[in-house]
Amino acid sequence: MNANAQWSDERVERLKRLWADGLSASQIAAQLGGVSRNAVIGKVHRLNLPGRAKAGGSTSAPRPAKRPAAAAPRAAGVAARPQPTTARSAPRGAGAVAAKDETAFEAYEAVESRQPLNAVLPISRRLALTELTERTCKWPIGDPMKDDFHFCGCEINDASPYCTYHAKLAYQPVSERRRAAR
DNA sequence: CCCTGATTCGC
């Protein structure tokens, strides 16, 4: 669906709006899909959009020296370089994540109506889809069609896509299913 | 460690 990684007018406009809205580059990249946060930042600068180099002082770094050596032998040409150490800079494929969650909503519904667990319900961070990362719980909460829809967003349990609590929910055997309000 | 944006420069 989304092999369009070019800056079409529409995408540029979305970028402008999201950037003006104060979203971070990585979140914008996730929302647009197919681009890295670096690509977003690069585009922002190319568009002469006002950077965030203002209040808050996140990036008031003086840029005195240029990059030390330009002799960085990247994987030029061949490309297809595996993510170095952490792949968080790479596009997470928001579309993929979304699709996965959507297709799994049925399962969630079934799982959600289950008897209470030993674990304590974590305090949801109420993250939007665009706020999710590899280490935030992706358990959806609420009606996706409604305004209050969000994700748990707590720290994930190991390699699970969910936090400890929701990971347990996901693993509850169906046989033990009962009725309960989460 | 996680994240943020800024900059440079090969493509």
Added chain:
DNA sequence: GCGAATCAGG
């Protein structure tokens, strides 16, 4: 023009 690599700060 594009974006990965790199840098620099919180």
